[in-house]
Amino acid sequence: MKKPALPHIKICGLRTEDDVSHVIEAGARWMGFVHFEKSPRHVSLEEAEQLIAHAKSQSPHVETVVLLVNPTAEDAVKIADQIGVDHIQLHGQETNDTIRAIRAKRPTGEIWKALPISTQDDLKQTSDFPAADRFLFDAKPPKDADRPGGWGHSFDWTLLADFKSDRPWLLAGGLTPENVAEAVRISGAQAVDVSSGVEKEKGVKDADLISTFVSNAQS
Ligand SMILES: O=C(O)c1ccccc1N[C@@H]1O[C@H](COP(=O)(O)O)[C@@H](O)[C@H]1O
Numbered sequence: 630m631k632k633p634a635l636p637h638i639k640i641c642g643l644r645t646e647d648d649v650s651h652v653i654e655a656g657a658r659w660m661g662f663v664h665f666e667k668s669p670r671h672v673s674l675e676e677a678e679q680l681i682a683h684a685k686s687q688s689p690h691v692e693t694v695v696l697l698v699n700p701t702a703e704d705a706v707k708i709a710d711q712i713g714v715d716h717i718q719l720h721g722q723e724t725n726d727t728i729r730a731i732r733a734k735r736p737t738g739e740i741w742k743a744l745p746i747s748t749q750d751d752l753k754q755t756s757d758f759p760a761a762d763r764f765l766f767d768a769k770p771p772k773d774a775d776r777p778g779g780w781g782h783s784f785d786w787t788l789l790a791d792f793k794s795d796r797p798w799l800l801a802g803g804l805t806p807e808n809v810a811e812a813v814r815i816s817g818a819q820a821v822d823v824s825s826g827v828e829k830e831k832g833v834k835d836a837d838l839i840s841t842f843v844s845n846a847q848s
Pocket residue numbers: 641642661663665668669670696698720765767776777778779780781782801802803804822823824825826
């Protein structure tokens with residue numbers, strides 16, 4: 630019988646060159662940089678540019694992602710081009726028109742759309758985004774939250790068990806080294822994303838948690 634492929638992994642919210650090196654050593658496919666001032670993981674464009682250059686100097690394979698919240702299409706393209714990132718993750722209330730406009734100005738790299746999920750019906754939002762290359766399913770943020778993600782909260786993974794999509798997707802929200810294997814088994818996710826679950830304190834990544842997360846996700 631054919632073995633199922635190992636899930637792909639994204640570690641998000643990196644802020645230092647050490648974080649970048651630890652993610653490469655652990656063997657994750659993607660690394661994410663948050664450019665959103667209200668986030669404890671925010672990096673400036675200059676910092677993101679340096680970290681991405683560092684990543685590319687360490688590994689020709691690792692793919693970089695910038696996380697933006699409600700940017701205009703013009704800003705998203707300008708930012709992505711300035712920092713030299715591969716892919717753009719939109720984590721706010723962006724529309725399909727914004728994704729189309731980004732695509733028109735930036736033909737390379739993927740455009741990801743994060744969607745907040747708490748019910749089966751929420752998964753139908755995918756049909757509102759024909760221009761997105763990849764989806765990221767995250768838990769809904771707390772009421773009155775000042776940022777739309779990175780809360781360490783999970784949603785019901787069984788919602789994804791029979792979900793069929795014409796685009797690839799990542800499972801996110803509240804994943805940790807302890808729960809990621811079960812999350813993959815229950816949801817059938819072929820890719821996972823984590824931020825707070827691999828931090829020793831808010832906004833500070835931990836090398837051991839990163840490497841344990843990657844090996845447990847692929848166990
Ligand atoms: O990490 C943040 O601060 C953040 C800010 C704004 C939007 C999204 C953010 N994080 C992303 O949310 C998911 C889940 O994170 P967690 O593992 O539950 O902490 C992930 O994609 C983060 O990168």
